[in-house]
Amino acid sequence: MSRDRKRVDVLVLGAGAAGLAAARDLSHAGLHVTVIEARPRVGGRVFTVHDPRSPVPLELGAEFIHGESAETLPLARAAGLAVLELPVSHDFASAGRFKPMGDFWRLVDRMNHDLARRLAARGKDFPVSEYLDSRRVPAASRGLLRDFVQGFYAAHPDRLSAQSLAVETTEGDEEDEVEGKQFRIANGGDALMKWLRDGLDPDRTEVRLSTVAESVQWKRGAVTVVCRGGADRARLPTLSARTMLITLPLAVLKAGMVRFDPALPPPKQRALAGIETGQVFKIVLRFREAFWEEPEFLRERRAKAGSKGLSFLHAHGAEVPTWWTSLPVRAPVLTGYVGAVAAEQLLAEEPPSRLERSLVALSEVFAVPRRELEEQLDASATHDWRADPFARGAYSYIGVGGNDAPRALARPVDGTLFFAGEATNGAEIGTVAGALSSGRRAAREVLRVLK
16 A cells, blocks of 8 residues: 555654654655654663763663563574673672672572562562562561662562562573673763664654654544643643554653543552563763772782672672673773662662762672772763653563563554553563563554554
8 A cells, every 4th residue: 555655654653662663664664653762862761871981882871781681682692792791790888898799699599489489488579678578588688688679670669579580580581680791881881872763664664853752632533732842841842653662661651741632540549550661870980990890909808819890799788789881892891870769769879979878889799998099980870761751761660460561552442543662561560671662563563553
């Protein structure tokens, strides 16, 4: 069937990983697509800073590829990007001493198996905090597991679904994601986002940056969007299409920042209520030299001498408890990370206070005087995703009783509204891989209706 070239088939709301992946597949399938993005850039919560003074890209948002099965890997390879496998090296830091945390992964595995058994016995979901506060968990391990839940999932333990973790263990993904292989794109995560955008069919696709969708009017087979400028807030031309693919972050949808007329149906509202938005504080520090790589530094802190450099450090009790280096690339850059409750407390501080408290935490972790760290520090970088109006948070996790919510959120409405994004992918929720695969899944759903 011939098509009017001026007629848009699909409006894609959001140019993050999900939106770009979907638009790429749709445009190559012969559909005419307009991508609407509120920011002046593509990538969404993938936010890479290329500082000419830094030997490595600085990732202020999503950074890692978790596991070899992730959707991200084949796309990165197809894009010809350099993918680095990270050293599987995690150390506990306590009182200036570092020791391998291999036994910790067995503790996490035991937790997930225990959750599965408890679910089978109780027959209904419950918050992970109930398990962490039980006598089943040794007192010495309780704080470490709570740190893990708040860091890896960015989740409040009293809101996180026990079933969502037990399902991961049942499917055999947890070991691959947490203990197993992890990767990083050497060129920076934004290189993959640029490749996706550059791969859009130029004859069938338009990307409108700095375009904020304010309201969506829709009926079966027709969608109209009222937009304004991202910077000047000026009213922009109304956009229309046969269908819309919505890839907005969960918190943006929950906040009602885009009005739908008619409103999204009750099943969608229930689905939104079943998923939570996690908050993180992430700070990247660039020093004059990578002093933590010095043999003497490691000899003083490691119980067993070894040539392995530091990769990930975990320090229970520190305000910023998780730190990682740029290995396998050697660079004077450290990243600090904390999720959930502690992250929210830090984000409530002013930026200078966040930096100061990060340095104090790193001083505790490394057993290096804070003044020496400040003297070595060249620059710092961070992004407040909670305050970002087009994100309103870092990434999603499943709330108690919400295990069916991602699938319900993903379900199309009247063959006209389609949904993608990491929050719609229960198996890979909270990841770039989850966003990419959800975008491609939604593109297939659109094609079944329009082709």
